[in-house]
Amino acid sequence: MAKPARAPLQLDLKRKTSARLVEQVANGLAGLIETGELRSGERLPSVRQFAQHHDIGSSTVVEAYEQLVARGMLQARRGAGFFVAARAGQSGQHAVFVPPEPVIDxxxxxxxxxxxxxxxxxxxxxxxxxxxxNDEGLHQAERRIIRSPGAQQVGYGHPYGYAPLRQLITQFLGHWSLELGIEQVLTTHGATQALDLVIRTMTQPGDTVLIDDPGYCNLIAMLRLAGLNVIGVPRTPGGVDTDVLETLARTHHPKMFFTTSVLQNPTGTSYTPACAMRVLQAAERHGFWVVEDDIFRELGQATDPMLAALDGLQRVIYVGSYSKTIAPSLRVGYIACQRELARQIVHTKMVLTLTNSEINERLVHNVLTEGHHRxxxxxxxxxxxxxxxxxxxxxxxxxxxxxxxxxxxxxxxxxxxxxxxxxxxxxxxxxxxxxxxxxxxxxxxxxxxxxxxxxxxxxxxxxxxxxxxxxx
Missing domain, CATH: 3.90.1150.10 (Aspartate Aminotransferase, domain 1)
Structure with a gap:
């Protein structure tokens, strides 16, 4: 006995609504799949048939079908059309991953x-x-990006990063009395990549480095992964213990000292001006670099000292980020340092990751210039x-x-x-x-x-x- 033909699919599409027809078609079909009305393996109407039956454009149907393919709800078979994909738990397979109980370590x-x-x-x-x-500022920036020419969104960015954003960074640092040129600034995939690039460019396995103790847990892991001898400098309510820093520098001859000057993670403490000067004096006396991880600068106070500004980037490498004031999902950070050192770090960056996402850097630039960020x-x-x-x-x-x-x-x-x-x-x-x-x-x-x-x-x-x- 012949199987009766299925009645043509009929979705209730509304033209006068804010929801695009593509989303209405995709969501309507998804609902039929989830309720079982469209069964696994069943073939959907052809694009032309569906479009004619619902009096919509073929391109709308194609985009809706492709959305469901991307969601894993449809399968596209070349020359045959679109079919409902097997759902989790069918065919004896379990697609849902149940992770083990977390161990807090x-x-x-x-x-x-x-x-x-x-x-x-x-x-x-x-x-x-x-x-x-700043979600509203980010949404406005996204809308501006969407309206920009496509050629500005699809290519590789500049090795140093998006120039208008780097210019804004030089202006921001200039407000803290740090005078520098745009060629001394490069963007990174967040502050974490900035720290990694500095480590890879300037250290070798076996080198001794100093770090705030307690300090940023990711940085501790990065330094150990690089095979470095890591020694802690005790953190105090006013910065770091400069007497201990002096003793460690004299005894171990470190290559670098990684520290956070403002609102340190995890203690929330900031340097006093006296502590900042003593750290820079120790760096000059013993010949080590200071890496100033300053991602919380905008959340600090106007009187908080900036090591890079006091030093003029002679022995300080400055790291900043927009994760804490705009959005961590953008992953946009930056490094400011001596001109020749910036060139070396850019080379490391290109070897490891090529350029960063210029779209994200344009988003940050738009947020900073749209007038609400301050x-x-x-x-x-x-x-x-x-x-x-x-x-x-x-x-x-x-x-x-x-x-x-x-x-x-x-x-x-x-x-x-x-x-x-x-x-x-x-x-x-x-x-x-x-x-x-x-x-x-x-x-x-x-x-x-x-x-x-x-x-x-x-x-x-x-x-x-x-x-x-x-x-x-």
């Missing part, structure tokens, strides 16, 4: 935390809430300072000791006194209650003497966290 922090949605309270994370970022940063700074003061007070109430008084920025660093559990044991217990903590030993070169944690002021002000800490 340095490997998870470095490689998995960004995609792990199983820990809802991200009190220890390293990024700002989306609502605190006010956005002012609002963000006030929000961060208020949130940090509130968080520090609540941490003190439940028995923790903040490292410094509130002065702005993303992080508070606090210590638990008299607790028999280690920081990792506490973090694992917190994880079981849906709270992600960042133990202090992730940020130290060796096991610390105190039980400390980094808290993100944008995510940590929740009752569940303080109830948990109070129970310790």
């Amino acid at each position: 340095s490997a998870w922090l470095l490689s998995e935390m960004f995609a792990d949605e199983r820990v809802p309270i991200k009190a220890g994370c390293g990024w700002l809430p989306g609502k605190w970022l 006010r956005h940063v002012q609002t963000l700074n006030a929000t961060l300072l208020s949130a940090q003061a509130t968080l520090n007070a609540k941490l003190s109430e439940v028995g923790l000791t903040p490292f410094t008084a509130a002065r702005g920025g993303m992080f508070s660093w606090a210590t638990i006194e008299g607790c028999e559990l280690s920081a990792r044991e506490i973090a694992d217990r917190a994880r079981q209650k849906g709270i992600w903590l960042a133990p202090g030993d992730f940020f130290h070169l060796s096991a610390p003497h105190q039980t400390s944690f980094r808290f993100n002021v944008g995510y940590a002000d929740v009752p569940e966290l303080f109830d948990f800490l109070r129970g310790l």
Whole structure:
């Protein structure tokens, strides 16, 4: 007996609506597939048939079908048409990956935390809430990019980066009394790539380098991966312990000192002017480079010293980023340094990654020039300072000791006194209650003497966290 023919597909398409016809067709077919009305392996009407039946253009149907192919809901078979793809769980296969329970350690922090949605309270994370970022400025910049000629969007960028953005960077640094030319600035794939390029260009395995202790956990991993001898300089509320720095420099003859001058990750501390001068004097006396990781500069205070400006880029290599004030997804950072050194670093960059995404750099340039960025940063700074003061007070109430008084920025660093559990044991217990903590030993070169944690002021002000800490 012959199988009855299926009635022609009929979607309810609305012309007078904000939704494009392509999305209406794609979403309508997706709904039929998800409900089972369109079964796995079933052939869809040809593009011409579908277009004639719904009185729409063939190009609309092609784009809708291709969207569903990209989503994995359709398969395109050359010469045969479009067919409904096999769904997860059919044909004896299970397409859904169930990850194992997270283990809160340095490997998870470095490689998995960004995609792990199983820990809802991200009190220890390293990024700002989306609502605190300049989303409207970014959306306006995206619209301007879309309207720009296609030739500006499809080619490789310049090895040094998008020139108008680099010019803005020189102007920004000039406001801090750092005079430099555009040829001394190169863009990077975020500050992380900037640090990696400096390491690859200027060090060899076995070299000794100094670093803030506690310091940026990704940087610690990068330096060790490069085979370097890494020694920590104790971080203080006013910068670093310059007496220890002097002793280490005299004893170990380091090649470089990696440090954050403003609102350091994880402690949230900034250099005093006196500390900044002593660090630069030690660099001159002992002949080491200073790499100033300054990605939080816009979130700091006007009186915070800039090592690069005080030094004039003689022994300082400056690293900046827009991840904290615009959006981390753009991955746009930069390096400012001596002219010849910039040329060497650009060579390393081209060998490893060619150019960066000029589209992203154009987006950043548009955000910086559309007129709202300065006010956005002012609002963000006030929000961060208020949130940090509130968080520090609540941490003190439940028995923790903040490292410094509130002065702005993303992080508070606090210590638990008299607790028999280690920081990792506490973090694992917190994880079981849906709270992600960042133990202090992730940020130290060796096991610390105190039980400390980094808290993100944008995510940590929740009752569940303080109830948990109070129970310790």
